[in-house]
Amino acid sequence: MDNDVVFRDIPEADIERALELVYLAFHGRPEEERREHHRRLLQGCERIGAYDGDTLVGTLCAFPFTMSVPGGELPCPGVTFVSVAPTHRRRGVLSGMMRELFRRCAADGRPMAALWASESVIYGRFGYGEGTRGLLVEIDARRPLALRIEPDGRPLRLVSPEDAPELLAPYYERTRAGRAGRIARTERWWREEWLAEKDSDDEELSPPRIVALGEPLAGYAIYRTRSGDEDTGRPGVLWVYEIEADSPHVAAALWRYLVSIDLIGVVKAWGRPADDPLLLFAADRDQVKVTAEWPGLWVRLVDARAALESRSWAADIDLALEVRDGLAPGNAGVHRLTVKDGVASCRPSEDAPDLTFEVRDLAACYLGGTRAAHAVQAGVATEHTPGSAALLDAALATGHLPHTVDEF
Numbered sequence: 001m002d003n004d005v006v007f008r009d010i011p012e013a014d015i016e017r018a019l020e021l022v023y024l025a026f027h028g029r030p031e032e033e034r035r036e037h038h039r040r041l042l043q044g045c046e047r048i049g050a051y052d053g054d055t056l057v058g059t060l061c062a063f064p065f066t067m068s069v070p071g072g073e074l075p076c077p078g079v080t081f082v083s084v085a086p087t088h089r090r091r092g093v094l095s096g097m098m099r100e101l102f103r104r105c106a107a108d109g110r111p112m113a114a115l116w117a118s119e120s121v122i123y124g125r126f127g128y129g130e131g132t133r134g135l136l137v138e139i140d141a142r143r144p145l146a147l148r149i150e151p152d153g154r155p156l157r158l159v160s161p162e163d164a165p166e167l168l169a170p171y172y173e174r175t176r177a178g179r180a181g182r183i184a185r186t187e188r189w190w191r192e193e194w195l196a197e198k199d200s201d202d203e204e205l206s207p208p209r210i211v212a213l214g215e216p217l218a219g220y221a222i223y224r225t226r227s228g229d230e231d232t233g234r235p236g237v238l239w240v241y242e243i244e245a246d247s248p249h250v251a252a253a254l255w256r257y258l259v260s261i262d263l264i265g266v267v268k269a270w271g272r273p274a275d276d277p278l279l280l281f282a283a284d285r286d287q288v289k290v291t292a293e294w295p296g297l298w299v300r301l302v303d304a305r306a307a308l309e310s311r312s313w314a315a316d317i318d319l320a321l322e323v324r325d326g327l328a329p330g331n332a333g334v335h336r337l338t339v340k341d342g343v344a345s346c347r348p349s350e351d352a353p354d355l356t357f358e359v360r361d362l363a364a365c366y367l368g369g370t371r372a373a374h375a376v377q378a379g380v381a382t383e384h385t386p387g388s389a390a391l392l393d394a395a396l397a398t399g400h401l402p403h404t405v406d407e408f
């Protein structure tokens with residue numbers, strides 16, 4: 001650790017310096033409109049800086065999110081704008097900022113943190129585990145979508161981006177309760193992150209289009225399109241940003257609509273969950289292909305006992321869990337997890353452990369997306385009492401896999 005570096009709040013007056021450091025680290029040179037957007041985001045964030053004397057050499061910011069967990073929700077810093085000056089790399093600056101974040105979380109009762117990683121290799125060492133996975137689904141749109149089920153026959157309607165938050169936000173809140181890993185979206189988040197006129201990564205894309213089905217709303221999709229190029233033969237592309245539906249029949253109607261739009265050769269959906277019903281109700285899996293897969297949200301249990309007590313459980317259980325954690329000392333050791341009539345208690349224990357996890361693997365299991373038995377089979381967790389991983393999995397089971405497309 002670099003002893004000359006101190007970790008403290010980045011005051012408002014240093015936001016401009018923080019942005020310069022972030023652009024330096026990410027090799028960016030955004031236009032003023034984008035910088036202004038970043039400025040506003042940073043103003044709303046908790047901001048931890050690493051200062052070498054007066055020089056800002058590291059930033060770690062966090063959105064004050066509330067995140068769904070099975071059966072409830074938790075306050076959850078959404079870690080973002082992480083950067084270290086090229087002159088100060090690999091001297092423990094990020095490690096120091098992370099420790100400072102965990103110290104603050106433990107002090108003010110925030111049992112978990114989450115982030116999206118620029119590189120998957122970085123955050124496991126800090127105890128973050130893969131909380132959600134995303135699939136890239138590509139659909140050949142030169143022919144109608146072949147379906148095994150009947151699509152909902154009710155009419156579809158287009159909704160303007162201006163009117164969309166009022167219609168979609170209450171619906172999204174309901175889906176959030178059924179899927180762990182989803183943040184509560186503010187009106188500003190809807191307008192600036194979801195429904196902005198321009199896509200920040202690809203300005204060639206159309207404004208967002210919103211299609212809705214049902215009154216009251218039974219499902220919606222948000223998408224953008226890019227026209228094809230006759231000279232090069234590049235097909236028109238439709239990017240699905242979000243699709244949510246009450247039933248597989250509503251989902252089928254939305255997907256069929258998206259695939260049937262004229263002058264579009266391919267529909268691509270980014271970050272779909274592995275349990276997307278489309279993958280089962282599509283009649284021709286040569287038409288609907290998963291072409292990539294990656295970790296989405298990385299989750300950190302800063303106070304594992306509080307986090308375990310805060311989620312719902314699918315079965316009663318009584319196990320001694322050993323957790324290995326070098327960065328959040330309160331987590332390290334054996335904890336007796338008892339779930340009775342759906343209510344969990346988790347206490348420090350002297351018992352011999354039934355299972356041993358690194359905190360990152362416990363975090364991966366926490367939202368329900370990774371099975372403890374897989375962690376044992378992969379050799380990254382140890383089962384001391386035969387059958388205990390299966391018992392834990394039965395208790396952790398959720399109706400839907402955790403999933404989010406809110407990248408931050």
Ligand SMILES: CC(=O)SCCNC(=O)CCNC(=O)[C@H](O)C(C)(C)COP(=O)(O)OP(=O)(O)OC[C@H]1O[C@@H](n2cnc3c(N)ncnc32)[C@H](O)[C@@H]1OP(=O)(O)O
Nearest residue numbers: 025079080081082083084089090091092093094095115118
């Ligand atoms: C949530 C987000 O914002 S994701 C964005 C992350 N930021 C970026 O990718 C911007 C460019 N990169 C950077 O600014 C820096 O390299 C950072 C922030 C990734 C790392 O900062 P550093 O201060 O160098 O990390 P630090 O010195 O604390 O590293 C701790 C350990 O992680 C390892 N590590 C850090 N970054 C990386 C990496 N990109 N690849 C592999 N290992 C890494 C270090 O080697 C070190 O390992 P050790 O403990 O075995 O010695």
